[in-house]
Amino acid sequence: MPELVTLTRVATIVLFAGFAILVFTRLLNGGISLSGLLAGDREGTFSAGRAQLLFFTSSGAIGYLVQVLHDPAASSLPHPPAALVTLIGGSQLVYLVGKAWAVLGDGVFRNRRS
Amino acid sequence: MTIRNPLVLVALAAAIFAALGIGIWAPGDPMTKLKVTTGYTALILIFVLGVAVLLEIASGRMDLSQLLSEIGGGASMSRFQLLIFTFVIGLSFFLIVAETGKFPAVPAEVLTLLGISASTYAVSKGITASARTDSSKAPPPSAPSAPPSAAPKGEARGDGSANP
Numbered sequence: 001m002p003e004l005v006t007l008t009r010v011a012t013i014v015l016f017a018g019f020a021i022l023v024f025t026r027l028l029n030g031g032i033s034l035s036g037l038l039a040g041d042r043e044g045t046f047s048a049g050r051a052q053l054l055f056f057t058s059s060g061a062i063g064y065l066v067q068v069l070h071d072p073a074a075s076s077l078p079h080p081p082a083a084l085v086t087l088i089g090g091s092q093l094v095y096l097v098g099k100a101w102a103v104l105g106d107g108v109f110r111n112r113r114s
Numbered sequence: 115m116t117i118r119n120p121l122v123l124v125a126l127a128a129a130i131f132a133a134l135g136i137g138i139w140a141p142g143d144p145m146t147k148l149k150v151t152t153g154y155t156a157l158i159l160i161f162v163l164g165v166a167v168l169l170e171i172a173s174g175r176m177d178l179s180q181l182l183s184e185i186g187g188g189a190s191m192s193r194f195q196l197l198i199f200t201f202v203i204g205l206s207f208f209l210i211v212a213e214t215g216k217f218p219a220v221p222a223e224v225l226t227l228l229g230i231s232a233s234t235y236a237v238s239k240g241i242t243a244s245a246r247t248d249s250s251k252a253p254p255p256s257a258p259s260a261p262p263s264a265a266p267k268g269e270a271r272g273d274g275s276a277n278p
Binding site: 004005007008009011012013014015016018019020022023026031032033034035036037038039050053054057058060061064065068069072073074075076077078079080082085088089092095096099100103104 | 153157183188207212221226237245
């Protein structure tokens with residue numbers, strides 16, 4: 001049985017690392033396109049809503065990983081602070097409201113005018 | 115059904131041989147043999163199938179180029195943040211399992227975070243899809259307006275209602 005546990009651990013590391021390496025390599029060399037990630041819904045504009053979502057998501061994710069690496073022998077996944085959950089939820093809400101306004105707002109006004 | 119990847123056949127053959135080998139030659143009582151055989155068979159199958167998927171991605175036959183793309187073009191922020199959260203929680207889970215050898219408890223806050231992330235993706239997809247539906251229903255600006263009686267029966271109108 002100990003050999004099976006060791007083999008399972010190695011197999012999981014190989015599969016998980018392989019998938020992560022493939023995805024991140026494609027992200028870096030442009031195989032998975034990130035162009036327009038921060039672009040607004042109108043051509044040539046910059047979206048502040050997307051930028052703040054990227055900032056809070058990246059910060060939250062890095063902070064959580066640091067928490068895990070600080071104590072990897074814990075019996076449970078670390079509890080993210082309630083403030084972080086609220087912050088990320090609020091950030092996503094701002095992004096969605098902005099997107100809905102930009103995408104659907106014109107249609108609503110057009111229907112009201114006609 | 116055809117199996118295109120020979121690795122799948124290799125996985126099946128290896129799993130069968132491992133099961134037979136352990137079942138016949140491994141020491142211990144039948145229950146222990148059954149546990150060990152099941153473990154090795156599942157491990158071989160999952161690992162070789164996972165490697166087959168990785169090879170398909172690496173060779174480009176399984177296309178990931180549209181993984182983060184919006185329907186209308188450009189990268190999707192909602193897809194990107196879902197990818198980040200999935201990787202971070204998955205990696206954290208794996209690190210703890212590898213370190214302790216036990217299944218860790220998952221706090222409600224982590225599930226809430228994943229739920230928020232996935233809901234954002236779903237709502238964003240809904241907004242994009244509804245915008246596309248609206249634009250496909252709207253008449254082209256240069257087309258002359260047809261009289262109401264000329265519209266075919268049952269076809270959707272520009273205002274979203276259907277003809278009786």
